[in-house]
Amino acid sequence: MKKVLFFVATIILLSCDKDDTIKYLLTTSASPELGGTVLPSTRQYNDGDTAKLIANPAEGYLFESWTGATGDAQTDLVMDSDKTVVGNFAKIQFELTVNVSGEGSVSQKIIKAGVATKYDTGSTVELTATPDEGWEFKEWSGAIVGNNNPQQITMDKAKTVTAIFSSKAKYKLSIVNDGQGNVSTSIVKAGSITEFSGGTIVEVTATPLSGWAFDKWSGAISGTVNPQQVTIDTDKTIIAEYKSLAPIVLDNDGITLKAKPDTAAGTTYELNGVTYTVVDNDMLKSWISAEKDMSTAVTTLVTDMKEIFKGKGSFNDNISSWDCSNVTSMEGMFEGAATFNKDISKWDTNKVTNMNKMFKSATNFNQDLSNWCVVNLTTEPTDFTTGSACEAEKKPVWGTWPECPLIGEWTMESWTNNTDDEPFWNDGEKKCDDNPSDLLTIKGGKDDYGTYTYTKFICFTDGSPMETDIEDGQWTYNGTNDQVKVGKDAQSMEVYNLTYTKDFNHFTVNYTQQNDSDTTGVQREITEVWKRKQ
Known part of the structure; x- marks a missing residue:
């Protein structure tokens, strides 16, 4: 009986000891939840136990810190009370x-x-x-x-x-005033003043000086709209052409007097204190018959000077200022004009096709005619100076124009495609920094008259060495139709429309072009502006 009671008492005592054990709750979590996991999960610990905490970051995250605990991603925590622990994670x-x-x-x-x-x-x-x-x-x-x-x-x-x-590539805008006036520029789209970034839109305004009127644009733009806008996508030259309001003007040679277009015969105008009169064929003959002062006649409208001074033995007026640019015949003009011996070296004879007997029996005449334009006369006309004092070296150089304004060295200043966006340079090519894009040498010497050398300088965007492309050929130009003929030989001559500035320092060529590799059949309208090399 005693043994039974002792066993029961022992069980009761043991039961009382177990119920008295202190337990604490450890609550764990991760912040943010997607940032990782925390071990162990929430559970109870006996008083004094050590919980081993482990923070496992998810992919793309890293363990940053504990809240409610200290240490690294693996750390110990003594359980001496209920505790809440948060594993803090952050994205990498x-x-x-x-x-x-x-x-x-x-x-x-x-x-x-x-x-x-x-x-x-x-x-x-x-x-x-x-x-x-x-x-x-x-x-x-x-x-x-x-x-x-x-x-x-x-x-x-x-x-x-x-x-x-x-x-951005910088391009030059060159402006030429052909006549008396000025051109101002206004930047419509950003760029700089002297050189413009590609794509810059510039507005140009031509303002004529007193006594002049704006006529038209040429070069990279055309037409009469003023002001006008131009897009700078390559080097460009714009020429503002002005016309004098005076009916009679002094040409750039400082000698020749010209009537402006549409001036009527009989129009008078005073220059430097002298009154000049525009004459036509009939009026000129009337003046000669009346023995008027021929030095005051402006002959732009005259087309025929055949025999006008024939037999005028005493005539010796100064007619150096005559404009002969429209005259086609000078046959027998001074035949028998024994006294005449005035300087007529500046006469423009580019349209004259007949000079037979021009100075026949003009016994006193011995002026220099060697620079006359006589491209229409390939051999000396019949009795040109028979019976005159004119020396052989003073005669024209037949079939040539030694003072042709084309002769000399020229650099291409502007190339404009007026049709589409086809550029001047092929892919990978560019303008050379130290050379012009094109150099044209037009020859007019005794032995090489009528020939040219065209040199193209090509540089490359990849830094490859510069290449030159040289072409030799022939040219003819008489100014009659403002057209120049150019070709590698006489059989391959092509016609190009040609215009000059009044000072002959720029010329503009217009032509159509089709690339050999172009299968579209597009004919491009091209404008080139060339500047005389200084």
Whole structure:
């Protein structure tokens, strides 16, 4: 009986000891929930037990800290009370370094969540390159390549991107005033004053001086609209042509007097205190019969001077200022004019086709005619100077024009495609820095008259050595129809429309062109402006 009672008492005592054990609750969690897991899960511990905490970050996250505990991702926590522990995780961040080569900026736009300077892993960032004025975006390098703009990049590690900007090509706008006036420029779209960035739109306004009127534009633009806009996408030359309001003007040679177009015969005008009169064929003959002062006649309207001074033995007026640019016949003009011996070296004889007996028996005449334009007369006319004192070396050089304004060295200043966007240079080619794009030498010497050498200088965008393309050929020009004939030989001559500025320092050529490789059949209207090489 005693043994039974002892056993029961022992069980009761043991039961009382077990119920008196103190237990504490450990509550664990992760922040953010997707950032990882914390072990152990929420559970109870006896008083004094040690809980081993483990923080396991999820992919793309890292363990940052504990709340309710201290230490690293694996740490111990003594359970001496109920405790709440949070494992704090953070997304792994990578630095995006953006460099700029050239002049411009890069903006960053977060497409998927991230922060401003460092980006959470997996963030997608859109980069937009914005060039400064006068620059253009070229390409990306580094962690992204190509020239798409904007461009997206995914941040899965630290990355460096460089936006490469290149300076826009600078093009010259040359303005020529042909006559008396000035041209002002107004930038409609950004560019600079003397050289303009590609794509700049410039408005040009021609303002004539007193006594002059704006006539038209030529060169890179045409027409009479004033002001007019031009897009600068290559070197361009614009010529503003002005016309005098005076009915009679002094030519650039400082000697010849010309009547402006549509001036009627009989029109008078005073220059430097002398009154001049515009005459036509009939009026000129009447003046000669009346023995008027021939030095005051302006002969632009005259087309026929055949025998006008024939037999005028005493005639010796100064007629050096006569404009003969429209005269076709001078047959027998001074035949028998024994006294005449005035300087007529500046006469424009480009249209004359008959000079037979021009100075026959003009016994006193011995003036220099060697620079006359006689391209229409390939051999000496019959009895041209028979019976005169004219020396052989003073006669015209038949079939030539020694003072032709074409003769000399020229550089191409402007090339304009008036039809489409086909550029002057082929892909990979560019204008050379130290050479003109084209050099034209038009020869007019005794042994090489009527020949030319055309040199094209070609440089390359990849830095390859410069190449030159040289072409030799022939030319003829008499000024009659404002057309020049050019070809590699006499059988391949092509006609080009040609105009000059009044000072003969620029000429403009207009023609049609079709590339050999072009299968579209497009005929391009091309305008070239050439400048006399100084």
